[in-house]
Amino acid sequence: xxxxxxxxxxxxxxxxxxxxxxxxxxxxxxxxxxxxxxxxxxxxxxxxxxxxxxxxxxxxxxxxxxxxxxxxxxxxxxxxxxxxxxxxxxxxxxxxxxxxxxxxxxxxxxxxxxxxxxxxxxxxxxxxxxxxxxxxxxxxxxxxxxxxxxxxxxxxxxxxxxxxxxxxxxxxxxxxxxxxxxxxxxxxxxxxxxxxxxxxxxxxxxxxxxxxxxxxxxx
Amino acid sequence: xxxxxxxxxxxxxxxxxxxxxxxxxxxxxxxxxxxxxxxxxxxxxxxxxxxxxxxxxxxxxxxxxxxxxxxxxxxxxxxxxxxxxxxxxxxxxxxxxxxxxxxxxxxxxxxxxxxxxxxxxxxxxxxxxxxxxxxxxxxxxxxxxxxxxxxxxxxxxxxxxxxxxxxxxxxxxxxxxxxxxxxxxxxxxxxxxxxxxxxxxxxxxxxxxxxxxxxxxxx
Numbered sequence: 001x002x003x004x005x006x007x008x009x010x011x012x013x014x015x016x017x018x019x020x021x022x023x024x025x026x027x028x029x030x031x032x033x034x035x036x037x038x039x040x041x042x043x044x045x046x047x048x049x050x051x052x053x054x055x056x057x058x059x060x061x062x063x064x065x066x067x068x069x070x071x072x073x074x075x076x077x078x079x080x081x082x083x084x085x086x087x088x089x090x091x092x093x094x095x096x097x098x099x100x101x102x103x104x105x106x107x108x109x110x111x112x113x114x115x116x117x118x119x120x121x122x123x124x125x126x127x128x129x130x131x132x133x134x135x136x137x138x139x140x141x142x143x144x145x146x147x148x149x150x151x152x153x154x155x156x157x158x159x160x161x162x163x164x165x166x167x168x169x170x171x172x173x174x175x176x177x178x179x180x181x182x183x184x185x186x187x188x189x190x191x192x193x194x195x196x197x198x199x200x201x202x203x204x205x206x207x208x209x210x211x212x213x214x215x216x217x218x219x
Numbered sequence: 220x221x222x223x224x225x226x227x228x229x230x231x232x233x234x235x236x237x238x239x240x241x242x243x244x245x246x247x248x249x250x251x252x253x254x255x256x257x258x259x260x261x262x263x264x265x266x267x268x269x270x271x272x273x274x275x276x277x278x279x280x281x282x283x284x285x286x287x288x289x290x291x292x293x294x295x296x297x298x299x300x301x302x303x304x305x306x307x308x309x310x311x312x313x314x315x316x317x318x319x320x321x322x323x324x325x326x327x328x329x330x331x332x333x334x335x336x337x338x339x340x341x342x343x344x345x346x347x348x349x350x351x352x353x354x355x356x357x358x359x360x361x362x363x364x365x366x367x368x369x370x371x372x373x374x375x376x377x378x379x380x381x382x383x384x385x386x387x388x389x390x391x392x393x394x395x396x397x398x399x400x401x402x403x404x405x406x407x408x409x410x411x412x413x414x415x416x417x418x419x420x421x422x423x424x425x426x427x428x429x430x431x432x433x434x435x436x437x438x
Binding site for chain 1 (some may be wrong): 286290291292293320328358359362363364365366367368369370373374380381382383384385387413420
């Protein structure tokens with residue numbers, strides 16, 4: 001049990017102003033976090049499947065021509081980035097659930113603190129501060145993959161007449177539509193990852209503030 | 220004057236462990252911050268100038284052909300993003316200097332706190348928490364601009380034979396070399412901005428921790 005100024009801080013005796021804060025903000029943050037993680041997982045897989053299955057065969061004057069997603073290296077990058085984001089999000093969610101289950105069986109001091117303060121999931125997960133960094137790096141990679149794919153798509157859709165790069169989307173309509181759908185979903189995944197990394201930083205701020213306050217109080 | 224547990228915290232009486240912390244970490248962080256801001260400012264302008272002045276005229280069988288940076292929309296995006304980053308970095312640095320100068324003339328309570336705690340520049344600047352958010356958004360935009368330009372360059376350099384998009388870099392060698400130089404510099408600017416936004420978040424953590432500790436102590 002540690003004391004901080006006039007307020008006694010312990011797992012069993014959480015200060016009123018702190019509890020109010022938790023109740024108001026935490027519920028929204030938690031819901032947003034869970035929704036975003038699920039979105040990234042589901043939509044990441046959807047984007048990867050849409051891009052990975054994107055192919056079209058056309059016959060132009062007896063010449064059989066095939067467009068596939070591997071022709072456009074940016075789409076391969078997009079597929080890999082979204083696959084990794086979906087996988088990471090899934091593993092991270094699983095880890096959270098496992099931590100909570102194990103925590104309720106094997107109660108030790110920091111776990112008790114986290115559980116009693118009423119903020120189990122995010123505190124348990126955010127003790128791994130690396131996850132905040134990883135989310136951010138992943139957000140940059142997803143954004144870069146989307147931007148590269150978007151650039152390719154603009155050329156495929158509009159052509160680049162100055163350099164004699166023809167439009168290909170009037171030939172491979174179905175291919176372009178499917179790639180476009182995949183990219184819109186990839187954009188949503190990127191933005192969700194950016195938002196999640198902001199939330200993660202926000203959670204880390206609070207955690208840091210609490211740890212600091214406890215340390216100061218304990219001195 | 221506020222008291223936090225056993226340690227009296229006031230502008231005139233900074234706790235020893237805190238001061239040691241500041242002395243060790245702050246000098247390095249400050250130097251890194253200043254170096255990064257200068258790099259972003261200088262290299263951002265250089266990248267914008269290199270890209271903006273990129274043009275080449277070739278005569279192919281009496282046909283006069285011109286490649287200019289506006290042909291490649293991603294290069295225009297890269298130029299704008301780097302220009303904004305350089306401008307923002309310059310204004311932000313100027314703001315810091317002005318704050319410090321004004322602060323030493325017009326001493327009020329929070330300024331006094333910042334000055335006495337020996338961490339003038341970063342505290343004064345970081346009181347505008349928005350700057351952390353802005354840096355991060357800018358880092359995303361710079362990364363996206365670089366990725367889009369890199370994708371265009373790969374097509375220009377290697378071609379896309381499946382879609383009859385020819386290489387253009389064997390025709391416009393000087394144009395491609397200059398664009399490549401601009402892009403390498405833009406990549407350095409992006410990475411510097413990402414690092415700066417990490418440093419900014421780190422500073423904000425400390426600031427947040429201190430404020431929290433003070434608030435807790437004051438209760």
